[in-house]
Structures are given as structure tokens and as C-alpha cells.
Amino acid sequence: MDKLIYLDNAATTSLKPEVLQTMMPYLQENYANPSSVYGFAQEAKKALEDSRETIAEILGAKPKEIYFTSGGSEGDNWALQGAAEQLQDKGKHIITTKIEHHAVLHTCEYLEKKGYEVTYLDVDENGLVTPEQVEQAIRPDTILISIMFANNEIGTIEPIGQIGEIAQKHNVLFHTDAVQAFAHIPINVEDLHIDMLSASGHKFHGPKGVGFFYMSEKVRLGALIHGGAQERSRRAGTYNVAGIVGMAAAAKAAAGEMEENIRKQTELRDYTIQRILEEVPHARLNGDRVKRLPNNINICFRFIEGESMLIMLDQKGICGSSGSACTSGSLDPSHVLLAIGLPHEIAHGSLRLTLSDETTKEDLDYVVDSIKGIVERLRSMSPLYADFIKENETPLQV
Numbered sequence: 001m002d003k004l005i006y007l008d009n010a011a012t013t014s015l016k017p018e019v020l021q022t023m024m025p026y027l028q029e030n031y032a033n034p035s036s037v038y039g040f041a042q043e044a045k046k047a048l049e050d051s052r053e054t055i056a057e058i059l060g061a062k063p064k065e066i067y068f069t070s071g072g073s074e075g076d077n078w079a080l081q082g083a084a085e086q087l088q089d090k091g092k093h094i095i096t097t098k099i100e101h102h103a104v105l106h107t108c109e110y111l112e113k114k115g116y117e118v119t120y121l122d123v124d125e126n127g128l129v130t131p132e133q134v135e136q137a138i139r140p141d142t143i144l145i146s147i148m149f150a151n152n153e154i155g156t157i158e159p160i161g162q163i164g165e166i167a168q169k170h171n172v173l174f175h176t177d178a179v180q181a182f183a184h185i186p187i188n189v190e191d192l193h194i195d196m197l198s199a200s201g202h203k204f205h206g207p208k209g210v211g212f213f214y215m216s217e218k219v220r221l222g223a224l225i226h227g228g229a230q231e232r233s234r235r236a237g238t239y240n241v242a243g244i245v246g247m248a249a250a251a252k253a254a255a256g257e258m259e260e261n262i263r264k265q266t267e268l269r270d271y272t273i274q275r276i277l278e279e280v281p282h283a284r285l286n287g288d289r290v291k292r293l294p295n296n297i298n299i300c301f302r303f304i305e306g307e308s309m310l311i312m313l314d315q316k317g318i319c320g321s322s323g324s325a326c327t328s329g330s331l332d333p334s335h336v337l338l339a340i341g342l343p344h345e346i347a348h349g350s351l352r353l354t355l356s357d358e359t360t361k362e363d364l365d366y367v368v369d370s371i372k373g374i375v376e377r378l379r380s381m382s383p384l385y386a387d388f389i390k391e392n393e394t395p396l397q398v
């Protein structure tokens with residue numbers, strides 16, 4: 001394939017060449033275990049602590065509040081399982097939303113089997129949860145609120161600061177899955193009253209299999225992974241030094257270019273959304289128009305299967321997604337699209353395109369032109385569409 005247009009940056013991102021360069025020494029000559037005492041290990045140890053400082057600074061946190069993990073799923077599991085175990089004497093009630101990533105939702109289901117009670121808050125038609133809903137759900141036995149910073153499918157950004165304030169007021173721990181938000185939009189854990197936060201390197205042009213968990217010094221959850229004394233005995237396992245160094249380098253680069261990237265991507269995002277909605281009939285934008293990640297486009301095309309569309313886009317060298325990477329392969333429509341109230345048949349026709357700082361307007365014009373042709377072809381083969389046209393001489397807008 002001569003040209004690849006990669007628009008699945010919510011699933012994973014490319015590893016930046018300059019990030020790889022920072023990692024190379026720790027994959028080759030400097031292979032020491034940073035926990036060792038000899039001089040040879042000291043450089044790795046220093047690289048590790050510098051990485052911790054870099055990430056802490058971006059978040060407005062202290063270095064000792066950053067714990068290196070294997071990624072976003074581990075952080076989500078740690079927050080939920082850790083709080084459940086630590087606070088079971090206070091209560092067994094957890095508050096989350098219906099649109100969380102499966103790393104949160106499936107952990108909640110696991111905890112429900114162990115006797116915990118979970119409130120899954122509804123979201124509105126744009127995927128937003130309100131601070132009032134959160135406050136109303138709090139009970140004397142509530143031990144944790146876990147609400148994602150921004151949704152991975154529809155890009156909606158939740159009112160995290162206000163939720164954090166409410167959690168603090170009621171003395172309930174607050175965790176946010178910030179995997180899609182960290183290094184993409186500004187986050188300050190102090191200002192937003194966040195107690196715990198999960199992030200993942202491969203979602204911001206760092207390597208895969210490495211992430212971090214922010215845990216405020218006021219919170220003292222026990223370990224999820226037991227073993228050696230790494231990470232103040234809270235997260236055992238020999239350090240993935242190269243991965244951690246790469247993640248920090250990627251975070252630093254992203255933080256430095258954040259304003260510019262937000263501006264550029266928002267403009268391209270809005271341009272593309274507008275073109276699609278104007279030029280493709282029966283298309284509908286999913287997610288909030290404004291409270292939205294700069295790189296997220298999610299659109300439903302009526303009378304079309306998202307999967308068929310993906311295959312045809314793939315033939316044109318375009319990588320997109322339908323629903324989320326974790327649910328493709330299953331025939332159920334995305335839980336997020338159902339939660340925002342879409343009927344099954346419309347939710348099936350969703351397409352998610354997520355941009356990166358490498359995405360150009362030319363790429364997106366080619367993608368929109370391709371989509372127009374594909375939608376027309378698929379609809380021409382759709383009996384549902386034929387029926388619809390017969391019934392509606394003046395076609396309705398969705």
C-alpha cells in the first residue's frame with residue numbers, strides 16, 4: 001500500500017523517532033536494573049527519576065505521587081481494586097458512568113461479584129455526566145468515584161474539576177481515567193481535585209506497555225502487584241526503563257506543543273466534521289460539539305454497517321475505527337453509543353476518526369471524498385435505504 005492515512009490515534013499512536021532515540025541507550029548499552037547499588041545502575045536510576053519529575057511537573061503533582069505501571073488498564077484496575085480493598089470497612093459503594101472504558105467497567109463488574117455495589121451514571125445525548133448527578137449518587141458508604149476525563153469513542157470531555165470538588169466536599173476518593181486526555185489537553189491534578197489518575201504512554205506517541213498512575217500523597221492505596229520493593233513497595237516489578245524514559249520524553253514533547261496541537265487539530269476536526277455533515281446525507285455527529293477532544297471525530301451514517309465502511313476505507317489506505325478497538329469483533333454496538341441513546345441500527349453505522357499532529361488537511365479531504373463514495377455505494381446496496389427512500393420523498397435529516 002503506497003499511502004497510509006492513520007486516523008486511529010485513540011487506539012494507539014506512532015512512536016515518535018525522537019522518542020525512540022531517547023529509549024535506545026536503555027535497550028542497549030545501559031541495561032542495568034535501576035534498583036541495583038553499583039555505579040553502572042546509577043544512570044538508569046537517574047533517568048527513571050528524571051522521567052518521574054517530568055511527568056509530575058506536567059500534571060502539577062509531586063514526583064513521589066507518580067507510579068510507573070504497564071499502562072492505562074493497570075491504573076484503572078489499581079484505582080478500583082485498591083480503593084475497594086482499602087476502604088471496605090467504610091463501605092462498598094462505587095460511582096462510575098455507563099461510558100467508561102472496559103478497563104473500568106469490567107473491573108466494576110468483577111467487584112460486583114465480590115459484593116460491591118456500583119452505580120453506573122447515565123449520560124446525556126452528548127455523553128456528558130453532570131456534577132449534580134454525581135452528588136446525588138453519593139451515599140454514606142460510597143468509597144470511590146471513577147469518571148473518565150475524556151471518552152475514547154466520542155471524545156466528550158467530562159466536567160472533571162466540578163466532580164472533583166464534589167468528591168472532595170463529601171470526602172470520597174476521586175479517580176479519573178485520563179488515558180485519552182493526558183498530554184492532549186491541559187490537566188492539573190491540584191486545580192481539578194483529582195486524587196488518582198491513570199494514563200498510558202502509547203496514547204501520546206510513547207511506547208506501548210508502559211503508563212503511570214498518579215496517586216495523591218493523601219491517598220495510600222495498597223499494592224495491586226505484589227513483589228519487590230519498587231515504587232515504594234506499591235508496584236512491584238523490574239522497571240521498564242526504556243519504556244518509562246520514552247513515555248516521559250513523549251509527554252514532554254506533547255506538553256511543549258500542546259497549545260499548538262490543540263489549535264491545529266481542533267481546526268482540522270471541525271473542518272472535517274462540517275464537510276461530512278454538509279456533504280453526506282443522514283449523517284450525525286456523536287459526542288459534544290464543543291466539550292470534545294481536539295482529535296476526535298465520531299459520526300454515524302444511517303443505513304450502513306460501520307464494519308463494511310472500515311473495510312472499504314482500508315482498501316483506500318485509511319485506518320479508522322467503528323465503536324472501539326476493544327469491541328470490534330463483537331456484533332454488539334458500542335456501549336457508549338447506546339448510552340447516549342442511539343438505537344442499535346444507527347449505532348452500528350458509526351465511524352471514529354482520531355487525528356494526530358501528523359494529520360494534514362489533504363489527508364482529511366481525501367478521507368471525506370472516500371467516505372462520500374463509500375457511503376453512496378453501501379447505501380445503493382442497502383434494502384433498508386431503498387425502503388426509506390420509497391417512504392420519504394423528502395429525505396429527513398437524522
Ligand SMILES: *Cc1c(COP(=O)(O)O)cnc(C)c1O
Nearest residue numbers: 071072073101103152179180200
Ligand atoms: C486505551 C485506553 C485504556 C487502556 O490503556 P492501555 O494502556 O491500553 O491498557 C484505558 N482507558 C481509556 C480511556 C483508553 O483509551
